[in-house]
Amino acid sequence: MDTDVQTYVTSHSHEQGYAGRIEVVTGPTGRRRWPEHVKAAMVLETFRDGVSVSDVARKHGVSAPQLHAWRRAAREGLLPMPEDEALGLVPIVVADGGQSAGGRSDACLALEIGDVRILVPAVFDAAHLGRVIAAVRSAA
Known part of the structure; x- marks a missing residue:
């Protein structure tokens, strides 16, 4: 273990030692970059009957407002959509x-x-x- 890193834990007790449960969260940090074809696939998935934007966003780990922004970009022609799917x-x-x-x-x-x-x-x-x-x- 790295000796240069110090961990401070606060508690509501005056005793020193373990203060309770500690969670280590792993996964992507910061901004994620999605390839254009992945964004387009998610947008197309939201246009299926009976599918909500929030369900698709939750499924792919994207926020619903972000997916709405990609849908708007697709409508405005800023997000390249597969041409064979345009008429579908x-x-x-x-x-x-x-x-x-x-x-x-x-x-x-x-x-x-x-x-x-x-x-x-x-x-x-x-x-x-x-x-x-x-x-x-x-x-x-």
Whole structure:
């Protein structure tokens, strides 16, 4: 044991000696750094049905306010999210078969976010659509 370190224990007694229970806490100290992909995975986990932010935060050992800040950063485009997951956050409702009167398919997807309606053609760039949806959500 290191002889240069002195430990002082205070107690409510005038007697010297062991004052009670001593706990040694181990684990990470100071600020932790989370890789971007880990933050993104935690944020995506909070968007699942029936999952609360506090449950995800507790599961990963992060504070709930920190996880809320990462969600805000993701909405504002500051936290890079996996592109293939960007469209998984939007609920899709099929209104009709997508067939026009002439029998040809004019497949078009209508996304409604608040009072904004976005018409998406059958062929589209998923990354661009993700940026548009993020912009609409942040403005709403």
